[in-house]
Amino acid sequence: MPALVHPPFPDNIPTHPLLVIDFALLKAKDPQEIDRLWEAATKLGFWYLKNHEAEEEVAKMFDLGAEAMLLPLEEKLKFDQGIDGSSAGYKAAGSNMVDASGEKDTVEFWNISKNDALAWPSHVHRTYPELLDRNMPTIIRPFVQKSLNVNETILGIFNDRLGLPKGTLESLHPVEEPSGCEARIIKNPPMPHNDQKRGIGAHTDFGSLSFLHNRLGGLQVLAPTSDTWQYVKPLPDHAICNIGDALSIFSGGILRSNMHRVLPPPGAQSAYERWSLVFFTRPGNSKVLRALVEASPIIATSVTSKPEKNFDTETTAKDWFARRIKYQRVANRKGPETWMSSRGTEADPAAI
Numbered sequence: 001m002p003a004l005v006h007p008p009f010p011d012n013i014p015t016h017p018l019l020v021i022d023f024a025l026l027k028a029k030d031p032q033e034i035d036r037l038w039e040a041a042t043k044l045g046f047w048y049l050k051n052h053e054a055e056e057e058v059a060k061m062f063d064l065g066a067e068a069m070l071l072p073l074e075e076k077l078k079f080d081q082g083i084d085g086s087s088a089g090y091k092a093a094g095s096n097m098v099d100a101s102g103e104k105d106t107v108e109f110w111n112i113s114k115n116d117a118l119a120w121p122s123h124v125h126r127t128y129p130e131l132l133d134r135n136m137p138t139i140i141r142p143f144v145q146k147s148l149n150v151n152e153t154i155l156g157i158f159n160d161r162l163g164l165p166k167g168t169l170e171s172l173h174p175v176e177e178p179s180g181c182e183a184r185i186i187k188n189p190p191m192p193h194n195d196q197k198r199g200i201g202a203h204t205d206f207g208s209l210s211f212l213h214n215r216l217g218g219l220q221v222l223a224p225t226s227d228t229w230q231y232v233k234p235l236p237d238h239a240i241c242n243i244g245d246a247l248s249i250f251s252g253g254i255l256r257s258n259m260h261r262v263l264p265p266p267g268a269q270s271a272y273e274r275w276s277l278v279f280f281t282r283p284g285n286s287k288v289l290r291a292l293v294e295a296s297p298i299i300a301t302s303v304t305s306k307p308e309k310n311f312d313t314e315t316t317a318k319d320w321f322a323r324r325i326k327y328q329r330v331a332n333r334k335g336p337e338t339w340m341s342s343r344g345t346e347a348d349p350a351a352i
């Protein structure tokens with residue numbers, strides 16, 4: 001079980017501050033809170049979210065994830081996500097790259113598809129170990145539903161601020177369409193002190209919105225206002241939310257998909273296992289990733305102001321997502337170009 005008692009995040013290392021957004025105020029359509037969310041989403045693309053109402057579901061998911069990680073490796077590998085760009089299932093430590101040199105990651109994770117959680121006892125994408133299957137209706141589905149509620153509320157706010165006709169962003173993320181939406185539970189093992197091996201390499205998230213929960217430090221962002229990586233300090237019961245590539249593309253770059261990575265926890269925390277839990281909202285598989293210029297003059301103006309950027313990928317969410325997953329797998333590596341093929345909207349190749 002993830003340690004509930006651990007050393008505090010050190011107070012002598014630089015961190016990047018995030019705005020704290022109150023979900024209760026967002027739900028009440030508080031104009032000032034919506035302004036603050038907009039500021040966070042357009043300047044950095046990351047923010048803390050408090051009062052998100054998923055605290056209990058998150059705690060249960062951490063416990064279940066820990067149990068699922070204790071299954072024998074041989075059993076876990078029966079549910080491996082594979083190397084063809086599928087996401088759902090298990091990913092062993094060391095099977096993804098963290099950079100162009102082919103250095104291996106240190107995290108293992110389980111991805112559980114939203115469609116599978118909602119369709120239980122049927123399966124849309126794949127099957128899972130009995131432990132996860134058994135807990136699908138009682139633990140996983142409630143977490144998925146709470147996460148969907150949070151992300152749909154936020155998408156609705158962005159929809160209005162982007163000047164899109166009501167329901168536009170919602171229609172790009174239909175609950176019933178097969179998609180890459182998934183819950184992920186991640187374990188990074190303790191590292192020798194000062195070992196800076198990357199758990200997850202520098203990346204932007206692939207989809208639209210990520211709803212992240214972690215207890216130990218290790219997440220870092222490369223903020224547009226800084227040329228160094230900075231830790232994001234976990235706050236108890238605060239989720240960390242961020243925007244991914246799909247939403248950045250739909251909005252013509254108005255919403256920011258920011259680079260981040262995972263290092264071992266800093267200071268004395270490095271002696272502990274690091275656990276994190278994410279729910280990723282991603283567009284329906286059939287949706288094409290392109291700026292919604294016809295639907296919003298605000299987005300059209302943004303695209304015109306960034307002629308150097310391509311906001312028409314001519315790619316469906318399904319293909320975008322499969323490409324990014326496939327080419328970060330070590331087994332698919334031919335050379336540095338494989339890593340480059342896995343990249344999304346990451347703007348600054350020097351930082352990759």
Ligand SMILES: O=C(O)CCC(=O)C(=O)O
Nearest residue numbers: 186205214219262276278
């Ligand atoms: O573990 C974390 O804090 C972040 C995980 C992450 O960035 C990801 O899974 O995409």
Ligand SMILES: [Fe+2]
Nearest residue numbers: 203204205260
């Ligand atoms: Fe991420």
